[in-house]
Amino acid sequence: MDIKEKLFREDYLFTREDILKSLELFVEHERLNEDPAYSSKVVKNRVKLCGKFIAAVKKSKLPVLTELWWYYEYQFLGNSIELNLCQADDIEVENDEISSMTSTVEHTLIKVECDYLTVEQYAAMHEVEPVTVRQWIRRGKLRHAKKNGRDWLIPDTEDKPRRGFTSVLYIVENEAHIESDEFPMLSACDLITILQDQNNKNKFICYLDDSKNKFNSKLELTRSEVERLEHTIIESGKTRVGGNIQFIPNIRGNM
Known part of the structure; x- marks a missing residue:
């Protein structure tokens, strides 16, 4: 077994038991409510959603993944938790750690939504x-x-x-198109990234990308314009918020 495979086998989830152990540690982290900090009521509801997801995983029949570079991954997406079947590629190792890796979600196996x-x-x-x-x-x-x-x-x-603006990535799902008279380029993209100019807090940059056709464009917007843009995106019901960074338990380091 080479170093890439060894590290891959140590770091990722391959069985239902792996997933449940990881979720147990994830729930402990949620209860600690360290970073980012949520209100106590939201923490309670996030933990409740984790409980629903754990129950769904326990009911499922999931095979042990033995094919190299395939693994399970769960994501807390804000309003839901998904269990995905993923494939890894382009793995790079530095200082006995996986430093970079391309990951593709091949299938969503379980999805549980909040209330x-x-x-x-x-x-x-x-x-x-x-x-x-x-x-x-x-x-x-x-x-x-x-x-x-x-x-x-x-x-x-x-x-x-919260006060202030938080950068956001919207992912257009299922090859849908967002129609808008004010922002017609929305219909041509599947990734929408909105950032605040650090030198001018009233200026915002919106990157509109069509990843399939490798086309990208940029809009510079005022605060009121970016608010209308986000309302249009959210109202469409055709996107999900991406780029979530979540705590990832090391189950083998905690066993």
């Missing part, structure tokens, strides 16, 4: 007025909210917005 709240329920949970929640939605501040007819539903795992 959703009405505007009024979400307002009560965070002790604000419903009008404040509607303002957050209109300004694109609740990135996991979804339109349900004329009403909005918000995940019980989504905290109230």
Whole structure:
């Protein structure tokens, strides 16, 4: 066994037991609520969602992965948790650690969603007025909210917005197209990245990428324009928020 395979076998998940052990440690980390810190009510709901996901994994029949470079991975996506079957490629090793790797999600095997709240329920949970929640939605501040007819539903795992702007990546799902008169280029892209200019807090940069055709473009936006852009993206219901960085337990280092 060469060093790449050895490190790969040490670092990733290949059995249902691996997944459950990792989830046990992940839940412990969620309860500690260190970084980023969430409100106590949101932590409770995140842990509740983990419990639902663990129950789904326990009910499932998952084979032991013996094919080299294939592994299981779970992702907490803010409003759901997914278990994916992944394939690794282009593995680079430096100082006896995997320093870089290309990972492809080949299949989503299990997906468990959180509970959703009405505007009024979400307002009560965070002790604000419903009008404040509607303002957050209109300004694109609740990135996991979804339109349900004329009403909005918000995940019980989504905290109230923090001060300032947080960079975001939206991934357009299922080859969908977002239609917008104000932002017509949305229909031509599958990745939307929004950043704040560090030298001018009222200026925002939006990168619009079509990864399939290797086309990319850039928009410079004001604060009000970026709020309208995010509202348009969220209201479409055709994207998910990507780029989540989550705690990854080392199950073999903790066994």
